[in-house]
Amino acid sequence: xxxxxQSPRYKITEKSQAVAFWCDPISGHATLYWYRQILGQGPELxxxxxxxxxxxxxxxxxxxxxxxxxxxVDSTLKIQPxxxxxxxxxxxxxxxxxxxxxxxxxxxxxxTVL
Amino acid sequence: EDQVTxxxxxxxxxxxxxxxxxxxxxxxxxxxxxxxxxxxxxGPEFLFTLYSAGEEKEKERLKATLTxxxxxxxxxxxxxxxxxxxxxxxxxxSSGYALNFGKGTSLLVTP
Numbered sequence: 001x002x003x004x005x006q007s008p009r010y011k012i013t014e015k016s017q018a019v020a021f022w023c024d025p026i027s028g029h030a031t032l033y034w035y036r037q038i039l040g041q042g043p044e045l046x047x048x049x050x051x052x053x054x055x056x057x058x059x060x061x062x063x064x065x066x067x068x069x070x071x072x073v074d075s076t077l078k079i080q081p082x083x084x085x086x087x088x089x090x091x092x093x094x095x096x097x098x099x100x101x102x103x104x105x106x107x108x109x110x111x112t113v114l
Numbered sequence: 115e116d117q118v119t120x121x122x123x124x125x126x127x128x129x130x131x132x133x134x135x136x137x138x139x140x141x142x143x144x145x146x147x148x149x150x151x152x153x154x155x156x157g158p159e160f161l162f163t164l165y166s167a168g169e170e171k172e173k174e175r176l177k178a179t180l181t182x183x184x185x186x187x188x189x190x191x192x193x194x195x196x197x198x199x200x201x202x203x204x205x206x207x208s209s210g211y212a213l214n215f216g217k218g219t220s221l222l223v224t225p
Contacts, residue, residue, distance in 0.1 A: 004157070042118075042201055042215030043158065056212055091157050099211050101148040101203065105157030 002026040004106035012112045018080035021109045025094030034077050035091040082113045116141045118216035126222045130191045135219045137202030138184040150201040192223045
């Protein structure tokens with residue numbers, strides 16, 4: 001069964017360091033999402049891509065976060081510099097098309113900032 | 115402001131003890147309401163989509179229903195493997211298709 005791949009699964013970093021997460025969506029899925037989930041909360045959308053274009057990045061803290069999907073396939077989310085409050089699970093999801101709420105999530109990347 | 119509130123925050127059931135989880139929402143025009151299941155340390159897994167009041171969807175021991183103000187996820191004769199966090203999400207007409215998630219209900223089913 002096709003899955004959304006994410007790496008690393010776990011990342012521990014010190015504040016002010018840079019960190020990057022990678023996501024490979026299900027083949028053929030044009031829409032890709034990055035969500036952040038703080039423990040005990042629901043996921044919050046950071047950025048949505050349609051192919052290589054950003055559809056929604058209104059909730060992305062652009063002073064320290066960046067996301068790209070250069071060839072419209074895999075994607076990278078970067079944080080620089082990391083802050084203590086960035087500790088969370090970073091979830092990547094993909095969907096076949098934009099106008100659907102049926103998302104396929106990866107297992108996530110757990111970030112701990114010390 | 116669009117809001118999604120789930121209750122209870124946590125629920126403990128005996129195996130076979132049926133119950134319901136609630137998701138109340140306030141959105142400016144509902145495009146769709148979605149239920150997801152999330153196991154510890156994993157990403158959410160899609161369960162159901164509901165679009166209009168009166169709609170119902172079923173899958174094994176789960177049934178989701180929708181009214182104009184809330185949705186219920188009914189769990190009939192649950193088993194320990196149904197233990198998970200159940201997330202409700204909505205997408206309003208104004209948002210494109212970004213999902214607005216609630217905080218979830220953590221369900222524990224004991225043998």
